[in-house]
Amino acid sequence: MSNAPSSSGVPQSVPALLARNVAQFGSKPAYREKEYGIWQTWSWAEVSEEIDAIANGLLALGVDRGDHVAVIGRNRPALYWSMVAAQKVGAVPVPLYQDAVAEEMAYVLEHCFARFVIAGDQEQVDKVLEVQERVPQIEHIIYLDPRGMRKYDHTKLHALSDVKAEGRVAHERFEKELAARQAELDYDSTCVMLYTSGTTGKPKGVVLSNRNIIETSKASSEFDRLDPHDEVLAYLPMAWVGDFIFSIGQAYWTGFCVNCPESAETMMTDLREIGPTYFFAPPRVFENLLTSVMIRMEDASPMKRAMFHKAMAHAKKVGPKLLDGEPVSAADKLRYQIDNLLIIGPLKNTLGMSRVRVGYTAGEAIGPEIFDFYRALGINLKQLYGQTEASVFITQQKDNEVRPDTVGTPTPGVELRIADNGEVFYRSPGTFVEYYKNPEGTASTKDAEGWVATGDAGFIEPDTGHLRIIDRAKDVGKMASGALFAPKYVENKLKFFPNILEAVVFGNERDMCTAFINIDLTAVGNWAERNNIAYASYQELAGHPQVLDMIQSHVEEVNRSVAEDEMLSGCQVHRFLILHKELDADDGELTRTRKVRRRIIEEKFHDLIDALYGGKSEQYTETEVTYEDGRKGKITATLKIRDAATVPVTSVKSPEDQVAAE
Amino acid sequence: MNQMTAPAAPQDGYVTEDGRTIGGVVMEMRNITLRFGGVVAIKDISFDIREGEIRAIIGPNGAGKSSMLNVISGFYHPQEGEVWYKGEKRPPMRPYQVARQGIARTFQNIALFEGMTVLDNVMTGRLNHMTASILDQAFWWGKAQKEETANRQKAEEIIDFLEIQNIRKTPVGRLPYGLKKRVELARALAAEPKILLLDEPMAGMNVEEKEDMSRFVLDVNDEFGTTIVLIEHDMGVVMDLSDRVVVMDYGRKIGDGTPDEVRSNQEVIDAYLGVSHD
Numbered sequence: 001m002s003n004a005p006s007s008s009g010v011p012q013s014v015p016a017l018l019a020r021n022v023a024q025f026g027s028k029p030a031y032r033e034k035e036y037g038i039w040q041t042w043s044w045a046e047v048s049e050e051i052d053a054i055a056n057g058l059l060a061l062g063v064d065r066g067d068h069v070a071v072i073g074r075n076r077p078a079l080y081w082s083m084v085a086a087q088k089v090g091a092v093p094v095p096l097y098q099d100a101v102a103e104e105m106a107y108v109l110e111h112c113f114a115r116f117v118i119a120g121d122q123e124q125v126d127k128v129l130e131v132q133e134r135v136p137q138i139e140h141i142i143y144l145d146p147r148g149m150r151k152y153d154h155t156k157l158h159a160l161s162d163v164k165a166e167g168r169v170a171h172e173r174f175e176k177e178l179a180a181r182q183a184e185l186d187y188d189s190t191c192v193m194l195y196t197s198g199t200t201g202k203p204k205g206v207v208l209s210n211r212n213i214i215e216t217s218k219a220s221s222e223f224d225r226l227d228p229h230d231e232v233l234a235y236l237p238m239a240w241v242g243d244f245i246f247s248i249g250q251a252y253w254t255g256f257c258v259n260c261p262e263s264a265e266t267m268m269t270d271l272r273e274i275g276p277t278y279f280f281a282p283p284r285v286f287e288n289l290l291t292s293v294m295i296r297m298e299d300a301s302p303m304k305r306a307m308f309h310k311a312m313a314h315a316k317k318v319g320p321k322l323l324d325g326e327p328v329s330a331a332d333k334l335r336y337q338i339d340n341l342l343i344i345g346p347l348k349n350t351l352g353m354s355r356v357r358v359g360y361t362a363g364e365a366i367g368p369e370i371f372d373f374y375r376a377l378g379i380n381l382k383q384l385y386g387q388t389e390a391s392v393f394i395t396q397q398k399d400n401e402v403r404p405d406t407v408g409t410p411t412p413g414v415e416l417r418i419a420d421n422g423e424v425f426y427r428s429p430g431t432f433v434e435y436y437k438n439p440e441g442t443a444s445t446k447d448a449e450g451w452v453a454t455g456d457a458g459f460i461e462p463d464t465g466h467l468r469i470i471d472r473a474k475d476v477g478k479m480a481s482g483a484l485f486a487p488k489y490v491e492n493k494l495k496f497f498p499n500i501l502e503a504v505v506f507g508n509e510r511d512m513c514t515a516f517i518n519i520d521l522t523a524v525g526n527w528a529e530r531n532n533i534a535y536a537s538y539q540e541l542a543g544h545p546q547v548l549d550m551i552q553s554h555v556e557e558v559n560r561s562v563a564e565d566e567m568l569s570g571c572q573v574h575r576f577l578i579l580h581k582e583l584d585a586d587d588g589e590l591t592r593t594r595k596v597r598r599r600i601i602e603e604k605f606h607d608l609i610d611a612l613y614g615g616k617s618e619q620y621t622e623t624e625v626t627y628e629d630g631r632k633g634k635i636t637a638t639l640k641i642r643d644a645a646t647v648p649v650t651s652v653k654s655p656e657d658q659v660a661a662e
Numbered sequence: 663m664n665q666m667t668a669p670a671a672p673q674d675g676y677v678t679e680d681g682r683t684i685g686g687v688v689m690e691m692r693n694i695t696l697r698f699g700g701v702v703a704i705k706d707i708s709f710d711i712r713e714g715e716i717r718a719i720i721g722p723n724g725a726g727k728s729s730m731l732n733v734i735s736g737f738y739h740p741q742e743g744e745v746w747y748k749g750e751k752r753p754p755m756r757p758y759q760v761a762r763q764g765i766a767r768t769f770q771n772i773a774l775f776e777g778m779t780v781l782d783n784v785m786t787g788r789l790n791h792m793t794a795s796i797l798d799q800a801f802w803w804g805k806a807q808k809e810e811t812a813n814r815q816k817a818e819e820i821i822d823f824l825e826i827q828n829i830r831k832t833p834v835g836r837l838p839y840g841l842k843k844r845v846e847l848a849r850a851l852a853a854e855p856k857i858l859l860l861d862e863p864m865a866g867m868n869v870e871e872k873e874d875m876s877r878f879v880l881d882v883n884d885e886f887g888t889t890i891v892l893i894e895h896d897m898g899v900v901m902d903l904s905d906r907v908v909v910m911d912y913g914r915k916i917g918d919g920t921p922d923e924v925r926s927n928q929e930v931i932d933a934y935l936g937v938s939h940d
Contacts, residue, residue: 037821
């Protein structure tokens, strides 16, 4: 499939798609950004002019074919344009995570040998300058927001506005060169290079070609019938493949409008003002939204609260059915419509989701309660399964086949295969070209026939063809008793409680499972306030006996539910503790996309794990933490360890029988 | 009285170590004495303020710092002495007249309109830049329309500058203390002042908030070239931020100079460590 000749007539590069969009809907809005309190709009024609100016400016600075241009910053139109401008001059854009510390940034800049950096603001420029000695090849740093930059030495620094002005002046000089470079781009030339955050080891540079991006965008846009009138809000990290596909791939393919928020803090207001029709968010965002709604309802007047709960109870019965087009009695429908007018509609409006036609969540499992809540509101929330190496899409759910426990059927053009050990393999036009400067890594991930190992264990449901993911293949283990150990399965169940932000379950090759818990400061803090519990810090709240009691009841509830699944009933949590700090990407405990790094946590908190298995009732510990500015400090705490009630397991099936049965 | 003489900076201004240009004297206090009945709040104090500099006034509680600021802002009228502004002797003025001359301030105890939104509070800072009549403004007609748009733009630029976009429409009364302080700074900046008077801008803040505020003060000075006079108790902040420091104690000036000079001044050390006064 990946070797198939390009379909005729399809523009062969992102800049070529841009030219097509200018011709097809030149005056239609392409990008919006809220600045100075007003939504500023650029049409496709204006965007093309801006991109040309940046591209000419880059030529004037001496960007060569094949150069890597690093782009660092929050979602802003000018940074998206810079990426396309880099493509236009034959260079490769490399978006970086803006919250990465200087050290992480240095690794990527060094690895891709970036000669040019386009940074959003002073903060990003400072980080690049800080690691300058490690990356002496950087010739020019271009910045977008000139604030605070006046005193800097400008021999290597340029304001993007100056680069654009230079490009506009020089456009006749470079006209031929630019056209020639753009003409050289084809389906096989590199479109973008994205570094995967990687749950283990150093990040890897995933090279994606124009074919990968355009074919995937085409297939997925057609799957959900996206059209030029759709609106998206670009608020997820630009370095993440999903944002590249949504805000550049699909946006250029279908011609819809990309909206950039004013700042990270105004995201919710901006969401409400734009009312996107196509919306993506990781489960965490949906969880946080739901938590904040619930907190506000707790504080609402009794009458409002009663109305809300009544309406939600009915909506949970009827809403999903209506979405799936299943028959619903006229009375139920009428009541849903009245509720919609009084409660559900306004709630959706508050959430900024009144107009969502297609909503997706991915990256982690989403709690069934959370999923059902949004579906009950009539929001077409679906799940997809993907990864950077696949240009996102591997499987996604069709409109009327949405379930919380599967990730859907293969996206058109994707082939799936389940290996004997349960690992999921795929092959698609979106399959990445290679890991940059890492042939061994490429070879161990992608075989000669183009099959890519996802690293996830799962199975395809025989009757529906839906893919179900159990856990990371390498995390699935066995307990001392031989029972299957799938930590993620239990962690997800724990995390579905609003009070639990993060959980890490241990138990591989042990005789019982234990867990670290992170409480959700917003939810538990609100609970503490209502119950007159005073606390000064996260640590203090986390150690409060009543909080421990509450979490214990959650753990016991999870144990009851885990016990029902015969294959995984051995994974009940016998002992747990509440961590004294929030797991943080800055301390290396989470990836930048906020996935738990199991090995690192095991090493870092080995004393706590020993205490969990050693039968102690409390343990003193010291932990090093990294502050946002990179300084390090130490926190100490004595943590209480609790035993949780478990349900006795009658018969534990060995995983072999079960997986084979699937 | 062991009064230090002003530092030997050249009369026509100089360039600081971090590359900022400090101009000539923009304001001069000459032998100011301020009494409230029998109490002498300020005793024969003279100092100058240069264009573009950050000038701190420090001293123990009750030293007369805020009174000094109130003299500059025209709220108090000294019984003796003269205020020279832009090379001219300033006649006794009401605070609003002083504001029109380009001097804005923030208050030690926040003085915002609690029921109004952040944006509206910032807009009030634009009052001196509005010339349309009350009638025009009431009916939002003619000149008032154009003016409001222009003023709103300026207000939005300041909101962007101080990174308070997310609370733009929030009533000030609902904001935490640290943010109120920032809104107050925003309102003062909206007046586009030549001289900005900050009365304890960092009082009651935690370390992080102080760092933020310090950065904003430096940025204001750097981006807009605003001359800043600030009163502050946090010595670390004062020594880091300011170009020159006036030290007051019991209404007298006991020190004047760069942070380093002031730090090594014995009388200043005594005042802060509490040596008995005769």
